[in-house]
Amino acid sequence: MPYQQRIEGIPFRVRRVVKWGETDPAGIVYTARFLDYGMETLEAWFAEVVGVHWQPFNVDMKMGSPVVHASLDFFAPLAGYESFTLTLSLEHIGRSAYTTLIDAHKDDGTHCFQIKIVASIVDKSEGMKSVAIPAEFRDRMEAYQNACRTAAVGD
Amino acid sequence: MPYQQRIEGIPFRVRRVVKWGETDPAGIVYTARFLDYGMETLEAWFAEVVGVHWQPFNVDMKMGSPVVHASLDFFAPLAGYESFTLTLSLEHIGRSAYTTLIDAHKDDGTHCFQIKIVASIVDKSEGMKSVAIPAEFRDRMEAYQNACRTAAVGD
Amino acid sequence: MPYQQRIEGIPFRVRRVVKWGETDPAGIVYTARFLDYGMETLEAWFAEVVGVHWQPFNVDMKMGSPVVHASLDFFAPLAGYESFTLTLSLEHIGRSAYTTLIDAHKDDGTHCFQIKIVASIVDKSEGMKSVAIPAEFRDRMEAYQNACRTAAVGD
Amino acid sequence: MPYQQRIEGIPFRVRRVVKWGETDPAGIVYTARFLDYGMETLEAWFAEVVGVHWQPFNVDMKMGSPVVHASLDFFAPLAGYESFTLTLSLEHIGRSAYTTLIDAHKDDGTHCFQIKIVASIVDKSEGMKSVAIPAEFRDRMEAYQNACRTAAVGD
Numbered sequence: 001m002p003y004q005q006r007i008e009g010i011p012f013r014v015r016r017v018v019k020w021g022e023t024d025p026a027g028i029v030y031t032a033r034f035l036d037y038g039m040e041t042l043e044a045w046f047a048e049v050v051g052v053h054w055q056p057f058n059v060d061m062k063m064g065s066p067v068v069h070a071s072l073d074f075f076a077p078l079a080g081y082e083s084f085t086l087t088l089s090l091e092h093i094g095r096s097a098y099t100t101l102i103d104a105h106k107d108d109g110t111h112c113f114q115i116k117i118v119a120s121i122v123d124k125s126e127g128m129k130s131v132a133i134p135a136e137f138r139d140r141m142e143a144y145q146n147a148c149r150t151a152a153v154g155d
Numbered sequence: 156m157p158y159q160q161r162i163e164g165i166p167f168r169v170r171r172v173v174k175w176g177e178t179d180p181a182g183i184v185y186t187a188r189f190l191d192y193g194m195e196t197l198e199a200w201f202a203e204v205v206g207v208h209w210q211p212f213n214v215d216m217k218m219g220s221p222v223v224h225a226s227l228d229f230f231a232p233l234a235g236y237e238s239f240t241l242t243l244s245l246e247h248i249g250r251s252a253y254t255t256l257i258d259a260h261k262d263d264g265t266h267c268f269q270i271k272i273v274a275s276i277v278d279k280s281e282g283m284k285s286v287a288i289p290a291e292f293r294d295r296m297e298a299y300q301n302a303c304r305t306a307a308v309g310d
Numbered sequence: 311m312p313y314q315q316r317i318e319g320i321p322f323r324v325r326r327v328v329k330w331g332e333t334d335p336a337g338i339v340y341t342a343r344f345l346d347y348g349m350e351t352l353e354a355w356f357a358e359v360v361g362v363h364w365q366p367f368n369v370d371m372k373m374g375s376p377v378v379h380a381s382l383d384f385f386a387p388l389a390g391y392e393s394f395t396l397t398l399s400l401e402h403i404g405r406s407a408y409t410t411l412i413d414a415h416k417d418d419g420t421h422c423f424q425i426k427i428v429a430s431i432v433d434k435s436e437g438m439k440s441v442a443i444p445a446e447f448r449d450r451m452e453a454y455q456n457a458c459r460t461a462a463v464g465d
Numbered sequence: 466m467p468y469q470q471r472i473e474g475i476p477f478r479v480r481r482v483v484k485w486g487e488t489d490p491a492g493i494v495y496t497a498r499f500l501d502y503g504m505e506t507l508e509a510w511f512a513e514v515v516g517v518h519w520q521p522f523n524v525d526m527k528m529g530s531p532v533v534h535a536s537l538d539f540f541a542p543l544a545g546y547e548s549f550t551l552t553l554s555l556e557h558i559g560r561s562a563y564t565t566l567i568d569a570h571k572d573d574g575t576h577c578f579q580i581k582i583v584a585s586i587v588d589k590s591e592g593m594k595s596v597a598i599p600a601e602f603r604d605r606m607e608a609y610q611n612a613c614r615t616a617a618v619g620d
Contacts, residue, residue, distance in 0.1 A: 004314040025492045031222045035190040055390030067186045071226035080365030159469040180337045210545030235520030341532045345500040377496045381536035
């Protein structure tokens with residue numbers, strides 16, 4: 001059983017099982033945990049696709065990618081031990097900010113929730129000032145967008 | 156030091172201290188924790204103002220108040236041990252849904268973040284069907300809205 | 311990259327990656343998160359080996375497996391994005407209680423932490439009274455113990 | 466309603482309300498959350514009694530207080546919205562390590578759980594090496610121990 005596992009290929013998808021400790025007395029995932037699901041997906045995508053994990057990005061490179069906006073829409077509840085798949089699409093790449101959409105579906109196709117996260121790139125040596133996305137990261141982001149478009153056409 | 160404490164009076168305000176475990180290697184509150192801040196404020200307001208805590212509301216009354224939408228805007232980071240105040244306003248009362256705005260400010264007036272939460276009222280004995288907000292709860296919600304308006308005028 | 315994945319075979323092992331949100335300003339996993347690691351491993355083992363997930367065990371079967379004691383020993387810190395493997399051994403099977411040991415190692419063999427969890431089986435229809443471990447569960451627990459001994463001999 | 470508030474006086478006590486998001490489908494606090502309760506109490510005590518919060522202690526002073534051992538004993542469950550009081554006693558002060566006991570009681574006197582936490586003092590500029598507790602911190606720890614003994618005699 002894949003508790004939390006990258007599904008090979010494009011787009012970036014992660015299979016996830018709802019843990020007991022993530023559910024509340026109503027027997028479903030507690031609302032605040034969904035932003036954890038969104039953030040852990042963004043983190044894994046950033047490490048693999050953009051190419052650096054937030055730990056060295058922050059601690060060694062003295063940069064960061066703070067979230068400036070997040071919105072969550074809930075369509076169907078998830079209970080303990082249910083499986084679902086999170087898919088990340090890169091909706092927009094700006095100068096400093098980029099926008100991702102994370103959609104969660106059950107195996108039967110039910111759309112459970114959608115999370116939009118807008119994050120920017122900052123230089124911590126300049127006091128958290130937002131800076132242009134470095135060229136090598138931008139290139140990888142654009143390549144991901146293109147690969148997703150190609151994959152979608154091929155479906 | 157009030158780690159998390161209701162400030163007397165209208166509007167509904169809670170003082171909060173950032174815990175060490177809520178901060179990340181960047182030294183600031185981890186993004187996903189902010190929805191916890193929003194939800195714990197909504198929970199405390201619901202218990203006091205609407206008049207019933209989610210635990211008996213769900214378990215004994217077989218009702219619930221699932222969140223259908225949440226959005227978060229981040230304006231300034233918060234570090235460990237910083238204090239801030241959360242203020243809840245009730246922006247809209249619909250048939251089944253209601254919209255709250257939760258604003259967080261530091262003591263120096265800095266606006267740190269704003270969270271909008273839209274929740275609805277459901278009857279769990281009818282399979283999570285959304286129902287009209289029961290009259291006694293609606294009355295208390297409207298009284299809260301009116302009291303906030305009066306308090307604002309009095310400022 | 312396996313964020314959290316069962317490694318096939320005996321003993322029960324799960325590969326895990328440290329998430330950014332699990333680390334603190336010291337850049338290492340926050341102490342309280344380790345009990346989450348222990349519990350999520352116990353939950354996954356219980357579902358697979360004992361044969362029922364806590365969700366139906368609690369909600370449908372009206373039973374439960376509350377923890378009565380847990381102890382944690384920390385040997386080496388874990389930083390963000392580090393991988394480690396959790397191994398669960400079943401140390402003791404009593405009348406109602408059972409004791410598990412969960413050991414975490416990095417890929418280079420470093421022993422990071424050990425968690426001991428003692429849980430019991432209760433019947434919730436009889437007011438959380440501890441009851442004898444049902445025969446079918448006991449059989450599976452004993453089979454797991456035996457399989458671990460055989461695997462160890464075969465090493 | 467004091468969601469989480471220091472009770473004036475000696476010993477160090479904090480009143481706490483169980484949050485909805487801390488409870489699981491069994492309707493009681495999820496096991497892993499108890500170590501959060503223990504750690505947040507230790508953190509608040511350390512800031513007030515030892516005299517420095519972990520944030521400046523780690524980030525500015527380049528020191529730290531990692532936990533080397535924790536054990537938890539559970540005596541009675543806690544449900545959502547229940548209140549309880551956490552009391553911290555300083556059981557032992559060693560050269561580098563110190564041992565605290567955190568006991569939780571409901572208002573009716575029920576002993577819910579006890580957490581023992583052993584932490585040490587490290588110098589991060591010397592690679593997380595454990596060092597003697599600095600004299601000013603040791604003095605405050607001993608003063609706290611003495612004040613607790615005096616308060617107990619006075620009961």
